[in-house]
Amino acid sequence: MRLVLSFLLVGSIAAVAGPASPPPSVVHRLAADASGIFANAYLVEAPKGVVVVDGRLLTSEGKAVRARIESLGKPLLAVLVTHGHPDHYNGITEIVAGADVPVLATAGVDRVIREYDAAKEKQWAATFGPDWPVKRTFPNRIVKDGESVAFGGLSFTVHDLGPGESHSDSYWTTDLDEGQVAFIGDAVLEGVHAYLSDGHSTAWLANLDRLGRDLTRAVQIYPGHGQPGGLELLAGQKAYLEKYRAAVADLARTQPRLSDEQKKELVARVKAARPTDRLEFLIPLGADPVAAELAGERKAAR
Secondary structure, three states, rough: HHHHHHHHHHHHHHHHHOOOOOOEEEEEEEEHHHHHHEEEEEEEEEOOOEEEOOOOOHHHHHHHHHHHHHHHHOOEEEEEEEEHHHOOOHHHHHOOOOOOOOOOHHHHHHHHHHHHHHHHHHHHHHHHHHOOOOOOOOOEEEOOOOHHHHEOEEEEEEEEEEEEOOOOOEEEEEEOOOOOEEEEEEEOOOOOOOOOOOOOHHHHHHHHHHHHHHHHEEEEEEEEEEOOOOOOHHHHHHHHHHHHHHHHHHOOOOOOOOHHHHHHHHHHHOOOOOHOOOOHHHHOHHHHHHHHHHHHHHHHOO
């Protein structure tokens, strides 16, 4: 009799409570240290699995991302790539660990990865030594601007930005319990100095303005480097770019290149605006591309 009553009681409680609701989705940020140039990878822990956004730079970092996925006890469902710089796709081989996992990117991002991968390896492999991945995994599924894809109970939408920080940028949005979140790649590098060597600073500024319009309902913005935040991240990146461009224009004086001494002065001016040593080496690397970009714009405007 007691067993029957216990069964009826438990059944009654279950009937009142109803089916258990799925656990909330969570975003885990995995930030590299200086050896991985402070790049972020994000794990979106969905109800039925994990979606990774960007793959970091080094073999050891890809393994660390994989270990974190395994600690969550959920399958890896997909990898989303925001743009084609190695610190955002190099680690994907270790992350997927031989599994047949979709790696998604826009056609522009895919083209940049394939076109520049060998040159990037030649440029940087010696710097990072044996931790540079010998094998890199490229996108295996192309998505169109505005296309939505579903993984693990969540829908992710890709947005093509075109040239910006890289030769082809994109960002991804999804709706979590708290509202829309956006993974914007290197449209923002928060708390570090910016990579301007691809020479699209004017388009980058336009992209930031577009993001400011597109992300008005986003409750959290996740950048490619640095801490997540709100729309203030866009304003901070825009101010940085404007100060960098103004300093280059003043030092170059219409010329498409800066001298070594002028580059030293550029470093001092930019660090006065953003006083950090993080990725300081990028400041002089972008000087000539931005000077050439500004000179070309002046010539075209005549």
